Amino acid sequence: MPAPITLPDLGDTSLTVDQERPPQEPDFNAIQRNVSDKSYAALTGPNGDFAVPTMEELGLKPATTSQRGGETLALASLASIISDKTYTATFEKPKTAPTAFSPQATTLLSPHMHFGSLSCREFYWRVQDVVNSYPKGKASTPPVSLTGQLLFRDMYFGAQAPLGHAFAQTYSNPAIRFVPWHLPSKINPSNNLITGEYAIDNPKAETWFQRWKYGRTGFPWIDALMRQLRQEGWIHHLGRHAVACFLTRGGCYVDWERGAEVFEKWLIDHETACNVGNWQWLSCTAFYSQFYRCYSPVAFPQKWDKDGEFVRHFVPELARYDRKFIYEPWKAPIVDQKKWGCVVRGDGGVEEGKLDERLEEEDGYRVYPKPMFDFPQRREICIQGIKKAYQVGLRGNDSKVLDGTWRALFEDSDEGPTEGRAGPPGAMIADDYVNMDDPLEGKEVMEGVGLDRNEGVEEVNAGREVDEESRRKGTQHKRKPDKGQQMTLDAVVVKRVKR
Numbered sequence: 001m002p003a004p005i006t007l008p009d010l011g012d013t014s015l016t017v018d019q020e021r022p023p024q025e026p027d028f029n030a031i032q033r034n035v036s037d038k039s040y041a042a043l044t045g046p047n048g049d050f051a052v053p054t055m056e057e058l059g060l061k062p063a064t065t066s067q068r069g070g071e072t073l074a075l076a077s078l079a080s081i082i083s084d085k086t087y088t089a090t091f092e093k094p095k096t097a098p099t100a101f102s103p104q105a106t107t108l109l110s111p112h113m114h115f116g117s118l119s120c121r122e123f124y125w126r127v128q129d130v131v132n133s134y135p136k137g138k139a140s141t142p143p144v145s146l147t148g149q150l151l152f153r154d155m156y157f158g159a160q161a162p163l164g165h166a167f168a169q170t171y172s173n174p175a176i177r178f179v180p181w182h183l184p185s186k187i188n189p190s191n192n193l194i195t196g197e198y199a200i201d202n203p204k205a206e207t208w209f210q211r212w213k214y215g216r217t218g219f220p221w222i223d224a225l226m227r228q229l230r231q232e233g234w235i236h237h238l239g240r241h242a243v244a245c246f247l248t249r250g251g252c253y254v255d256w257e258r259g260a261e262v263f264e265k266w267l268i269d270h271e272t273a274c275n276v277g278n279w280q281w282l283s284c285t286a287f288y289s290q291f292y293r294c295y296s297p298v299a300f301p302q303k304w305d306k307d308g309e310f311v312r313h314f315v316p317e318l319a320r321y322d323r324k325f326i327y328e329p330w331k332a333p334i335v336d337q338k339k340w341g342c343v344v345r346g347d348g349g350v351e352e353g354k355l356d357e358r359l360e361e362e363d364g365y366r367v368y369p370k371p372m373f374d375f376p377q378r379r380e381i382c383i384q385g386i387k388k389a390y391q392v393g394l395r396g397n398d399s400k401v402l403d404g405t406w407r408a409l410f411e412d413s414d415e416g417p418t419e420g421r422a423g424p425p426g427a428m429i430a431d432d433y434v435n436m437d438d439p440l441e442g443k444e445v446m447e448g449v450g451l452d453r454n455e456g457v458e459e460v461n462a463g464r465e466v467d468e469e470s471r472r473k474g475t476q477h478k479r480k481p482d483k484g485q486q487m488t489l490d491a492v493v494v495k496r497v498k499r
């Protein structure tokens, strides 16, 4: 019997059934929508045709990234890459430019690896075949080669495997160095896991963090990268190095966990093991320890892109700046700033709460913020801070980190929330810590602000007067709980599993 070549007409497919709508709250995708979700309007779909709903029908905002998904595309990309045998066989990661964006200098296959549209085995062996057929001794080798990159990926999965949830946090993690960063994670003492919220120990650090996140630091190289992240969901590996170093040990001294959360939210290739592992590497808390080697937001990009094409693309307000000032626009004479249509002024919208919006023009000129701090000065403070943390030499699971007595090993004046001799677990701020198991103890801690909390702590404090200055500093650390933090869906799911 010949096979049919057409499907029979289904006739009238309209259904009239009572539809009970499932509860609409909580709606974790609400932040991704600009109009309401129409996909549940009827059982047969918004158009009554059983079709898969479109992005518009789901009410989702249009994608800002130019990256597209799917296995067909992934395999075509891989085929195109390996067809260039020299590129594939002689790939050396440190020689690829973080400033290249159209096209980028590396494979950009990471989103496909994340979504499963490309198998890492397929990727590895197709590359290895090219290497094997290349003239002997001429191909690059791990760790810098292309297969070396895939080995890094596996290394982080391997590091995560024995630790589970503890891998993604400092508290209770035996594999990571303890550093008293600003904006420490809040900890749930009943299960020793971070809660997904953080304490604001220092308002300045919170401002730096927000300015970093929204690409308003006043350092064009950092801002261009962070805007690329938000727009494209991807940045080159060395670009990730630059922004991660800047936020942690090379500028802001902010907890790497804050940075990892932002990457988790915005990276389209987000992979917990790789993200967390690399943040630990860059913050010199695990995998890497040369903390005195910091990335300059001026000299480093100049090495790759003297004309600042990357900055001009992602920070268009600086597009007309002379190459001499493209990485340090605040140094340009004001007449030139005006000539190039953009003045360097203000704090990037912090005061008006407009970090997330385009800055308003002033006197007909576009506005780019002043640098948020003196970089060489901050780098030095950070290096001294982390040097001290290395000398103290605690790991995340040290009993002193777990019970908060690590503070006695630091000077009050050391960088980070180091005041007092004891306090709540980890680097939490007393105000933010309430022991759910013991409301009375929680109250005591709330009032104690970094002072004695239990017998062990009293022993540590014996013979030490708590002077007025410490008290004053302690009070400075009384911050209102952070608000407006949006949890990603991943974080919510993880938190539920943890509970």
Ligand SMILES: Cc1cc2nc3c(=O)[nH]c(=O)nc-3n(C[C@H](O)[C@H](O)[C@H](O)COP(=O)(O)OP(=O)(O)OC[C@H]3O[C@@H](n4cnc5c(N)ncnc54)[C@H](O)[C@@H]3O)c2cc1C
Pocket (backbone or CB within 6 Å): 093, 106, 107, 108, 109, 110, 111, 113, 146, 149, 150, 152, 153, 154, 156, 235, 236, 237, 238, 240, 241, 244, 263, 267, 269, 270, 271, 272, 274, 275, 276, 278, 279, 282
């Ligand atoms: C702070 C920070 C956070 C990061 N977060 C992630 C993340 O969430 N997900 C992620 O896949 N990578 C992450 N990386 C690693 C790396 O930056 C990306 O894998 C890489 O830039 C992806 O681009 P590509 O596909 O062009 O890489 P290529 O250079 O072409 O490498 C090929 C593949 O090897 C893997 N790979 C390369 N470098 C690394 C590395 N250092 N660690 C782990 N895998 C690597 C990726 O799967 C990548 O697709 C992070 C790096 C840093 C510094």
